[in-house]
Amino acid sequence: MLIGYIRISKSDGSQVLDLQRDALINAGVSPEHIYEDETSGKRDKRLGLDACIKALRKDDILVVWKLDRLGRDLRHLVNTVQSFSELGIGLKVLTGKGANIDTTTAGGKFIFGIFAALAEYERELIVERTKAGLESARARGRKGGRKFALTKVQVRLLESAMVKKETTVSELCSELGITRATLYRYVNPNGTLREYGKRVLDLQ
Numbered sequence: 250m251l252i253g254y255i256r257i258s259k260s261d262g263s264q265v266l267d268l269q270r271d272a273l274i275n276a277g278v279s280p281e282h283i284y285e286d287e288t289s290g291k292r293d294k295r296l297g298l299d300a301c302i303k304a305l306r307k308d309d310i311l312v313v314w315k316l317d318r319l320g321r322d323l324r325h326l327v328n329t330v331q332s333f334s335e336l337g338i339g340l341k342v343l344t345g346k347g348a349n350i351d352t353t354t355a356g357g358k359f360i361f362g363i364f365a366a367l368a369e370y371e372r373e374l375i376v377e378r379t380k381a382g383l384e385s386a387r388a389r390g391r392k393g394g395r396k397f398a399l400t401k402v403q404v405r406l407l408e409s410a411m412v413k414k415e416t417t418v419s420e421l422c423s424e425l426g427i428t429r430a431t432l433y434r435y436v437n438p439n440g441t442l443r444e445y446g447k448r449v450l451d452l453q
Contacts, residue, residue: 411440
């Protein structure tokens with residue numbers, strides 16, 4: 250099934266969703282399967298995207314007008330699409346610089362793979378800088394390291410809550426006092442554990 254997501258940055262009437270909606274419909278997405286937001290991409294609370302992600306199932310394809318409608322930045326975008334890939338969900342971009350991305354095709358996977366490699370390179374640089382900082386701190390007699398944002402109980406709560414289709418991600422994040430990025434660092438959209446979640450639960 251094709252699922253669509255559209256977003257504009259302003260709700261004051263200076264931008265409209267019609268252009269994106271028409272493009273998705275022309276691409277084969279049924280109007281009733283299009284989710285929308287009228288908010289900045291840098292804000293955590295995107296209720297339309299929350300509902301869209303909860304609706305996606307294996308073999309579905311998420312269709313967006315432009316790549317920047319989905320992700321706040323490259324790392325967030327790569328993490329989101331990688332989680333889709335793990336669940337058997339595809340991504341198709343209709344226009345803009347990411348118009349060649351269709352993760353259901355070999356060519357699209359290759360192009361997105363380049364983006365993923367750049368994001369991984371960025372992560373490796375961060376890790377290297379972090380390790381260097383820790384070694385420097387240890388040399389001065391100090392100990393450090395990143396603490397987990399969630400407890401075991403909270404991770405188990407995320408597991409059970411995200412399985413339920415009616416769960417609203419923004420409300421769940423508000424209840425736990427975390428961002429959406431933090432939530433998806435511990436669990437996938439379907440509630441399965443990611444690396445951080447497994448580490449908190451001592452499953453690795």
